[in-house]
Amino acid sequence: MFGFIASRLLQAIPVLLVVGFIAFALFAYVGDPVNMLLGQDHTEAQRLALVRQLGLDQPFFVQYGRFLCAALHGDFGISYRLAQPVGALLAERLPATLELAVTASVLAFAIGVPMGVYTGIHRDTLVSRLFMTGSLVGVSLPTFLLGILLILVFSVWLGWLPSFGRGPVVHIGRWWTTGFASWAAIRCLILPAITLGLFQMTLIMRLVRAEMLEVLRADYIKFARARGLTRRSIDFGHALKNTLVPVITIIGLQFGGIVAFSLVTETVFQWPGMGLLLVQSVAAADIPVLSAYLLLIALVFVLINLAVDLLYYAVDPRLRSRR
């Protein structure tokens, strides 16, 4: 077990170093920080002093090391666009993105699994066909368009739900803000969460259905029927339990996708999260924010992959015996 974790961690380090290198190369070679900081009027001596002060006269790898060191301490430089420290900018927006992503995942799981179980057990009913056709439309529907259509129907035409922003948030501790504290903020969360969760929901539904069909053919299900167990106990106790392993894995892997796709949803709904910050930074070529986001998202993905690997290890006994 320990060896397995250690080897996975060791494999993750080069990935992070390479991404860090790309982030640093961006940071160092795109745009000229000295010109940006000095402005028009300066003497050559002032310029040299600033170059020395920023450490730009040091060899490349010394600068890279310093960059990594600063990044480890949460210091990603100053945003060109907003003139604020990038670390603080990201930290301020992280709660909004995470709350949205978690709500969307929970929604996708809570609706997708029952739909998948139903279509798996009752293959040829009208409702199943409806669900399957609907899921294909769901896969073909671009996230941003779904958001716009939801806004059109529920905000413009029906006037039931707000169309932008996060509503009144409550501060918890120093870093966290939550929108779960008031009904007004929860109302703001509904449309973005549906927009973000629908794709995952169709994915989960199709996956659960495929797995259910596979498992229901297995011998032990026939055997359970022969033993005279009730249908409910077979469907849920025996079949569903065995389908959930791959489903949980996929949901874990997809969580990274949800965080990434939240950038589209956040733009449509003007949700003040990291994704909106990223899109605005790309449009303004704000390199420090881009490179910090790149590092952060790489870290998130490495951690998710690691967690999924560990989950496999815990779930699949064959992996344990091979090592």
Place this chain on the structure above:
Amino acid sequence: MFARARDSDLAYDFFHAPVAMAAALIGLVLILAAFLAPWIAPHNPMDVASLSLMDSFKPPIGMDGADWSNPLGTDNQGRDVLSAIMYGLRVSLTAGLLSVLFAIVTGIVIGLLAGYAGGLTDAVLMRIADVQLTFPSILTALLVDGVITAVLPRTMRDALQLYVIIFAIGISLWPSFARTVRGSTLVERNKDYVLAARVIGVPSWKIMLRHVLPNVTGPVLVIGTLSLGLAVIAEATLSFLGVGLPPTQPSLGTLIRFGDDFLFSGQWWVTVFPGLTLIVLVLAINLLGDWLRDALNPRLR
């Protein structure tokens, strides 16, 4: 050649799959509408001189004040929505097709190389593909696009934007092609006919192109079709986010972004019709891709 295509299994399968035929028909209509746009579109949306503010925000047929010269209504500048959609479809399809083509070529080259060379080359290339596969393609495309845009001088940005988008989306899609091609290459590499070709001294690149490559056309075609749907969505998303194609070359995504501003003032048609076109296009592509996957995979029959 034609008779051979007509009598093939694939054609038989196709003419017995109504969903696939309907999808192909819709796809064909959309492609024709896109590429014949300069000749069949009722107006030229690029021609600023023909626009009149008097015509702005005309509603589509079926609502009060509509007329047949603008069947789907007009936008804030009096631009015909139907014509704008046809020209936008052109840009969307071009960007989608070219980026998939780029991804296919890159994927095939890397996949053949990795599968045929093996060893360290294989390990490094596939590790890169694995890492990239776990990364959502829209994020890759957005970051690549952002970085290239930052590097390019400001004056060249608009002119090169289409190629930047094609590159960014293509780069985000290559790993699935590379993995498939590599898998088939590994299988074919050790077959007797490849060994025979090697024994008589056929150079490696020729073996790869003439003997190994033809074996992967099926899977590449399937992934290519499904990737086309992804590429069209990716381009529309980037354009919607405002980091895609410049406003002088409006794609469907750009049209949706423009229309989004008029949602609250009641002119829903400016954004809904390009949106529906996009959905129908992607749905047709996905249905065709699904059918192709099932038809080429005898295991599922």
